[in-house]
Amino acid sequence: MTKGAAPHMRAEVAASWERSAAAGVDITQLEAPIALDVPDVRGLREAHPLARVFPLLDDVLGREVRDCGAVMALADAEGTLLWVCGTPDRLREAERIGFTEGSNWDERLAGTNAPGLAIATGREAFVTRDEHFRASVRTWSCAATPIHDPVSSRLLGVLDVTGGDAIVVPQTMAMVRAAARLAEAELGRQAPPPPTAERGNGLRLLLELLGHSEALVTVDDGRGRLTRLRLSRRHSEIVTLLAASPAGLSGDELAVLLYEEDGGSSTLRAELNRLRGLLGEELLASRPYRLTAPVTGDWLAVQAQLAAGDLRAAMRGYGGPLLPRSTAPGIVGMRDALEASVRQALLRSGQADLMSAWTRSGWGRDDYEMWLAQRAVVPAASPMRALVEGQIARLDRDLA
Structure with missing residues (x-):
């Protein structure tokens, strides 16, 4: 495990630490990177679908967050914070770790954190103090949940509450979850009905x-x-x-x-x-x-993303082999073809964090060629290098 990790760590957090390390995030990095300047943030906010529900979220959740000395943030699907709300004092404290509008909190850029983990897994996430990858963030805790388009199910963004120890209670996630579902319901209410010709069929x-x-x-x-x-x-x-x-x-x-x-x-x-x-x-x-x-279907989306050259999106959608226990000849053919396509794209990519996602999985854990490809692109000074070398040594012993 990466140096600095807590002695007891949840599996999903440990996996996020590995992804962060594989992506080259520095554990001593003070701030999250700024992805957008203020004028660009304003333009993106105005055009973003979540702009229609931000006032609602600020009303139902933002007030509670300010009262407990925390910060509410709304990020887009790429992890860029579009809105950050809180008291002036608390916002100034958040700025010291780069938790500001326009910063990007994707875990591959900012290390393990709740908004980034929610984007990576597609599920709600709670990350407390020492579970953060970067040392500068470990006085904070955060709870986040995805918000989806109610019509297309496309990820629109992530709703997050970040604060001190006061938010580390089950009620925080319950509030964040309820606010996100309320926002989705409101987006659904605002969505235009399907054309008359399509109704009934x-x-x-x-x-x-x-x-x-x-x-x-x-x-x-x-x-x-x-x-x-x-x-x-x-x-x-x-x-x-x-x-x-x-x-x-x-x-x-x-x-x-x-x-x-x-x-x-x-x-x-x-x-x-x-x-x-x-x-x-x-x-x-x-x-x-x-x-x-x-x-x-999920496999159709992965095929399309591979065809478009969007390997990162394909890896997010690839939840494992297609019907893995089926022995039907037609299914075996579909499964093998998709797995081979994803795997070959990974081997050619040279992207250590995506290769790491494959070798951390049950289906890719013993993929010797992928471990070798990963070693070729992981810098010698990276904390991931020892893990990769250890797994290659394990497979060398097993295959001997």
């Missing part, structure tokens, strides 16, 4: 497959009502194969992709009938078998 399917042994399916009826399902392994495989074949598949084609050995047609028909009962008659057609609603 606006069904959509969202599939979450990466790192999940069973698919998580969200059915959007186009009227704001969402139904969430966890499918069995076989149904997960069928939905995934059909999602990957928009034009549809015959029964024989689907069986070849689904079964390792010849599967009975009656068994497949029974599985499809059960699946139709779960999804609804209107979502699963036959002759050929196909999904009748537009499909979005």
